[in-house]
Amino acid sequence: MSTIKTQPVKWHGGKSYLASFLHSLAPPSHLESPEGYTHRHIAFAGGLGEFWNWAPTEGIAESVNDRNGELINFYRVLRDPLMFGRFRLLVDLTPLAEDEFRAAENVNHGLQKPNARQLDADDPVERAAAFFVRYRQSRQGLGRDYTTPTKRLRRGMNEQVSAWLSAVDGLAECHERLRPVEVRSCDFRRYLTQLDQPRALFYLDPPYLASTRSSVGEYGANEMTDDDHRELLQLLAGLSGRFMLSGYHSTLYDDWAAAHGFACHERQIDNKASSAKVKAQRVECVWTNYPATEGKH
Template identity: 45%
Template sequence: MVAALTRLTPPIKWHGGKHFLASKIVALMLPHTHYVEPFAGGLSVRLAKNPEGVSEVVNDLNGALANFWQVLRDEESFDRFRRRAEATPFSERVWADAMALLRTDLVGTDPVEWAWAFFVGCRQSLAGRMDHFTPLSRTRTRRGMNEQASAWLGAIDGLGVVHSRLKQLRS
């Protein structure tokens, strides 16, 4: 069986993702030297498995998603992306602006700006579906603030750990 790591929380919500099943899926894997993830999505399984001694390749047909993971992996792009994300509030207006950018022709768009818009659009939407801004809870709090705002800030806080894990990746 393949050893699991402490489960890393993916920075994006992905509809149909395997976040809650990842450790069980990894436990069923036989020892291997190559791991291919053709449908990257939120990378929940990949982020849950130990990469030691394994050649890993991931890909996805969704260009915005593939760009997002490439920006998170690249050192220079990641630093710019993280600064941009840290300066971004949890806001329906910001989400709408990000979604408007994603609906334009992205040819020639800065990959970091594209990744930022994707991150905001996905992370601040209901269930990561990118079709509606997530409704704000009026009664639930976490870390002394609105639950959704806390989840947004938590996703940003976890970017560095995911970046470190992605540096070994081939795409």
């Protein structure tokens, strides 16, 4: 199987645009070097932008993790051979429409409103379908507002309709990609502690430090405090395995990296979270606990 062309959900802060850069920084696996990693773990799954762009490799064990219960329910349904068929049928029959978006929004918020299409919030498959509709049909992948109307065409149809159908059509490929992957939902402390070992590679893309962001609150109950970030950095400093950590420059992160001699790799991009027409440039950082020469530049 090759990489995934259309990831299933749009997600705030996703790293699909940095996937090739991240992969170039990854150390070799045991298939490339006798001492390479055997396990690949993603601690903050989100939309899994970097994962979908990483072709599966036989002989590498993979896991993904996130604290967002609705997101993880979606991934579990997407990978499950029995539940996926019914899920695919539900979304296949769903058009791009604001009424569908509102009905899905009601389910994920635990609401049932008059005149809204009724879905079973206790059914994991219907919850997953509602989640997919809500985030795929939302503006900027935030799940809050219905997608922005457009007059542009793609494939001879409305651009947003084309994007929706492409996402639905790509689900079978995503299902196959996720089947050999362990899906977890736990705190990053437990995830790192339980899975750490010398031949593990962790990729971490946490909610960025609040002081470095143009806006906060997009991750709701899963936002991280400064103390959470300090605990994360402390855990990473004692890790037996290798890690790649995404973030922006800050005194906290830069002092930590300098104290432990960790490498920082930079890539300048436009600020994806900005709503401005002309987006300001930001420097994305990836810290690693192994030398730059070990990555596949």
